[in-house]
Amino acid sequence: MTIKKHYQTKQQLAIEEYICSTTDHFTVADVCSHFRAEGKPLGAATVYRALERLIEEGKVKKYIIDEQSAACFEYINPESSCAEPRCYHLKCRECGRLVHLNCGDIEALVSHIHKRHGFLIDMNRTVFYGICDTCSEERFKS
Amino acid sequence: MTIKKHYQTKQQLAIEEYICSTTDHFTVADVCSHFRAEGKPLGAATVYRALERLIEEGKVKKYIIDEQSAACFEYINPESSCAEPRCYHLKCRECGRLVHLNCGDIEALVSHIHKRHGFLIDMNRTVFYGICDTCSEERFKS
């Protein structure tokens, strides 16, 4: 296996700059329409390929919200707590909020499952789905 | 809103009988090819519609494994362990295999995160991504 060279292109920089400016999650269609509106259209394939690379670099995460709508992506700020290896992600199904969690118990579980069940979980690719505290309080009120 | 009548057809009975016999998860394509092999082909639309109904009835669960492969379904035997909430899913990024895991430690973690971090994880929607034992052995060999 050979190491692939990585060229830095205008499109890639533009994409990264744009997604850095987003505070929320975005889809490939969002990125495309943003650049189309600026008169500098980008092919969807280019966006998919750029995001794929950013995912490998750990700068972007991909979320499956539901299987027949477009995938959601999110920029991971390298200076935020997410740059730490002990940062796990919880996604609220209700409000869509992404919660960061730093919890040693998760590491313990990953270790346990590796030793006892032979499966090595990659927490950078895994997202817990559920309901956040705010939304569960909302539910009780109504 | 009117209540819809529910006709019991041969196809629906056949589908339910087949998926009862599965111990694992299955896709719509699996169901179709099973009946095609038996010389009694079923339209995919029929299978989707039948499963949709079974989901409403609580007999089947649908898992989103990843957004561009087919959805996974699973029969919920009312008497089996899967009726319990202790059935978790691990997806191998290498071979794509979906592994079932029954591990009390996961429940403990879910409980811990709920109590200490206020987030209620829904394990029916959460899939752990990683590398399975078979694939990690393959890696060391090469």
Added chain:
DNA sequence: TTGCGTGCAAAGGTTTTGCATGGCA
């Protein structure tokens, strides 16, 4: 007889791939 279910094909949407061209190093 009523009206739901089926089956086929077509449409819908997202994502991937092929290939010629353009651009980075």
Added chain:
DNA sequence: TGCCATGCAAAACCTTTGCACGCAA
């Protein structure tokens, strides 16, 4: 100059929908 990235279109894929026909009740 070598090779990767881009862009366009086509393909691949899963899933839904429309419509005529069949079949359960």
